Amino acid sequence: MKEFWSSRIINATPYTPGEQPRDQIFIKLNTNENPYPPSPMALQFMADALGPDLRLYPDPECLELRQAVADYHGLEVGQVFVGNGSDEILSFCFQAFFEPNLEIVMPDISYGFYPIYADYFGLKTRLVPLDEQFDLPFSECANAAGGVVIANPNAPTGKALSLDSIQRILNTNRNVVVIVDEAYVDFGAQSAMVFVKDYPNLLIVKTLSKSRSLAGLRVGFAMGNTNLISALCCVRDSINSYPVDRIAQAGAIGAVQDESYFQTTRLSIMKTREATVRKLTKLGFQILDSSANFIFIHYPGRSAKELQEGLRDKGILVRWFNKPRIDNFLRISIGTDEEMDALCVAFKELLA
Amino acid sequence: MKEFWSSRIINATPYTPGEQPRDQIFIKLNTNENPYPPSPMALQFMADALGPDLRLYPDPECLELRQAVADYHGLEVGQVFVGNGSDEILSFCFQAFFEPNLEIVMPDISYGFYPIYADYFGLKTRLVPLDEQFDLPFSECANAAGGVVIANPNAPTGKALSLDSIQRILNTNRNVVVIVDEAYVDFGAQSAMVFVKDYPNLLIVKTLSKSRSLAGLRVGFAMGNTNLISALCCVRDSINSYPVDRIAQAGAIGAVQDESYFQTTRLSIMKTREATVRKLTKLGFQILDSSANFIFIHYPGRSAKELQEGLRDKGILVRWFNKPRIDNFLRISIGTDEEMDALCVAFKELLA
Numbered sequence: 001m002k003e004f005w006s007s008r009i010i011n012a013t014p015y016t017p018g019e020q021p022r023d024q025i026f027i028k029l030n031t032n033e034n035p036y037p038p039s040p041m042a043l044q045f046m047a048d049a050l051g052p053d054l055r056l057y058p059d060p061e062c063l064e065l066r067q068a069v070a071d072y073h074g075l076e077v078g079q080v081f082v083g084n085g086s087d088e089i090l091s092f093c094f095q096a097f098f099e100p101n102l103e104i105v106m107p108d109i110s111y112g113f114y115p116i117y118a119d120y121f122g123l124k125t126r127l128v129p130l131d132e133q134f135d136l137p138f139s140e141c142a143n144a145a146g147g148v149v150i151a152n153p154n155a156p157t158g159k160a161l162s163l164d165s166i167q168r169i170l171n172t173n174r175n176v177v178v179i180v181d182e183a184y185v186d187f188g189a190q191s192a193m194v195f196v197k198d199y200p201n202l203l204i205v206k207t208l209s210k211s212r213s214l215a216g217l218r219v220g221f222a223m224g225n226t227n228l229i230s231a232l233c234c235v236r237d238s239i240n241s242y243p244v245d246r247i248a249q250a251g252a253i254g255a256v257q258d259e260s261y262f263q264t265t266r267l268s269i270m271k272t273r274e275a276t277v278r279k280l281t282k283l284g285f286q287i288l289d290s291s292a293n294f295i296f297i298h299y300p301g302r303s304a305k306e307l308q309e310g311l312r313d314k315g316i317l318v319r320w321f322n323k324p325r326i327d328n329f330l331r332i333s334i335g336t337d338e339e340m341d342a343l344c345v346a347f348k349e350l351l352a
Numbered sequence: 353m354k355e356f357w358s359s360r361i362i363n364a365t366p367y368t369p370g371e372q373p374r375d376q377i378f379i380k381l382n383t384n385e386n387p388y389p390p391s392p393m394a395l396q397f398m399a400d401a402l403g404p405d406l407r408l409y410p411d412p413e414c415l416e417l418r419q420a421v422a423d424y425h426g427l428e429v430g431q432v433f434v435g436n437g438s439d440e441i442l443s444f445c446f447q448a449f450f451e452p453n454l455e456i457v458m459p460d461i462s463y464g465f466y467p468i469y470a471d472y473f474g475l476k477t478r479l480v481p482l483d484e485q486f487d488l489p490f491s492e493c494a495n496a497a498g499g500v501v502i503a504n505p506n507a508p509t510g511k512a513l514s515l516d517s518i519q520r521i522l523n524t525n526r527n528v529v530v531i532v533d534e535a536y537v538d539f540g541a542q543s544a545m546v547f548v549k550d551y552p553n554l555l556i557v558k559t560l561s562k563s564r565s566l567a568g569l570r571v572g573f574a575m576g577n578t579n580l581i582s583a584l585c586c587v588r589d590s591i592n593s594y595p596v597d598r599i600a601q602a603g604a605i606g607a608v609q610d611e612s613y614f615q616t617t618r619l620s621i622m623k624t625r626e627a628t629v630r631k632l633t634k635l636g637f638q639i640l641d642s643s644a645n646f647i648f649i650h651y652p653g654r655s656a657k658e659l660q661e662g663l664r665d666k667g668i669l670v671r672w673f674n675k676p677r678i679d680n681f682l683r684i685s686i687g688t689d690e691e692m693d694a695l696c697v698a699f700k701e702l703l704a
Contacts, residue, residue: 002582002583005586006447008447008448009447015589017409017594020411037407051395052389054389054567055386055387055565057385058372095361201356209409214407216406217598218595227356238361240443241439242439245600247569247599
């Protein structure tokens with residue numbers, strides 16, 4: 001029954017997030033969370049914010065947090081936007097920068113929310129097929145009519161784009177907004193932040209959910225020209241003036257400022273990733289080059305769906321996408337060394 | 353400069369929230385926050401949620417919190433929706449239930465965000481003028497083409513609608529969704545919750561920002577038929593799967609379950625409101641009957657804007673709206689007894 005549903009939603013196909021089990025009996029490698037806890041500084045700043053002032057609205061401009069992010073990246077406050085996770089920010093981007101009849105260019109295989117935003121907001125897309133190696137043929141992203149949306153590194157492949165490729169995309173799309181989703185950039189790709197000062201049409205989106213271990217807190221950032229940031233503020237203030245609560249603002253400042261913890265944990269995840277790749281390669285898996293906190297893997301002659309189900313029976317959750325071209329791959333988040341060892345043991349048993 | 357802005361936002365008029373000063377030198381009676389801190393149980397539950405699990409995404413379905421709200425109101429889990437403040441939920445309602453060419457009925461004087469949502473989502477409105485006493489002529493709300501949106505008690509007037517009036521609005525609008533925004537209902541109005549079981553087109557929206565002292569946490573609820581709740585989930589999952597973070601979910605459960613604290617603080621605010629009304633009436637103010645945690649007042653022969661500025665100079669923030677019919681009124685939140693005493697002293701000086 002969909003009585004009373006508007007025409008806007010009656011045929012909508014919403015996003016399906018990865019399973020979030022309510023018990024903790026699983027080794028959870030399915031939603032690219034960080035295996036390490038949030039920074040102690042982030043936790044301390046949140047504890048400090050837990051008090052009587054929660055009766056008051058948060059700073060709608062998130063000034064202190066934006067200053068912290070700006071300082072970290074060498075930007076001005078006006079070049080930083082803060083939202084309730086990078087998903088909210090991406091949804092704002094699709095409202096702020098794109099027109100119904102002008103196609104948005106995006107890879108055919110990328111973050112599943114992009115085409116959902118396009119559909120939901122009544123926008124058209126031009127999907128650029130990744131090549132056989134799952135690389136983006138960047139020259140085919142030129143002259144987008146409506147805009148460009150890419151993830152670097154890409155999801156769910158984990159493959160990074162070079163800065164040179166990104167610059168070519170920027171150079172061939174001067175008149176539309178180019179969004180670079182850097183949710184996973186801290187695990188080995190190069191950030192396009194260096195281009196912000198020269199390209200007023202570049203917007204970079206980041207999140208605290210991955211490299212900062214705060215998926216549970218819902219904070220994302222966008223960085224770019226002040227004009228683009230103002231557009232995002234306009235969307236926000238047409239919907240919900242205060243999407244980022246007081247505790248989230250405080251915790252985010254701690255996470256951004258705790259550089260040593262950030263470096264330690266992200267490097268540790270990258271090290272675990274390389275070790276996991278070596279072990280799984282030995283087992284016979286084919287694995288795409290990953291610059292993310294997950295790997296995208298394939299076992300010749302075996303059904304990825306069956307492997308996923310087999311892992312689930314052994315208490316390990318990984319992600320399988322029922323989508324063309326990638327339905328024989330598994331996306332596996334990088335956990336602790338112990339979790340990845342358990343994964344390898346489980347795979348060995350399944351493949352025996 | 354609005355280069356790259358979409359046609360959706362280029363002419364948008366966003367909402368302007370009340371001032372949130374970053375220092376605490378003001379007596380802040382301008383945004384209807386609760387003068388009392390959040391419940392100790394809410395703070396404790398949040399402290400318990402502050403830990404390693406913040407690395408994990410929150411429960412996107414907010415099941416535990418929805419169960420707590422359902423238990424409190426005698427509903428099923430499927431009849432409860434949770435969002436990032438009631439503003440986000442209201443914006444979802446305008447997307448979920450209304451059609452571009454079918455007029456939404458709302459009072460001409462009400463919460464300022466309603467017409468902004470309508471404009472932003474390309475919807476039409478039919479504004480029903482409040483009468484001279486700022487009461488809603490409910491018979492004029494009959495047969496809405498697209499839907500009905502009312503606040504009970506209304507903002508910024510504070511005036512309540514009787515349950516009988518609400519039932520008449522429901523009876524004369526069987527084929528469209530009727531949204532009753534009960535942000536302030538706990539301060540003396542009657543909730544339309546009693547009608548949920550009989551009217552599948554009724555949706556009630558509430559917030560933790562007012563009577564539960566948690567404006568800084570960003571949590572709101574919607575309650576109604578499961579079909580309406582599913583529509584809100586569809587909107588959410590087309591935008592941002594996880595708008596309510598782990599700490600907010602935990603704190604909200606504590607706030608909802610701490611009944612004695614809730615009763616003590618809301619009754620205290622109502623008592624302070626009555627005392628304030630008596631004192632300001634003595635000073636010569638005309639004051640609308642308030643069922644909210646604010647009062648809407650007018651001083652014959654004096655400019656409300658000048659009084660607001662005078663109060664600001666004395667360190668007291670109140671809200672003035674530059675809008676037809678109400679631009680000679682001030683909306684003043686109910687603070688502590690001490691804050692309201694300070695307000696009365698300041699008014700005495702200004703009027704002398």
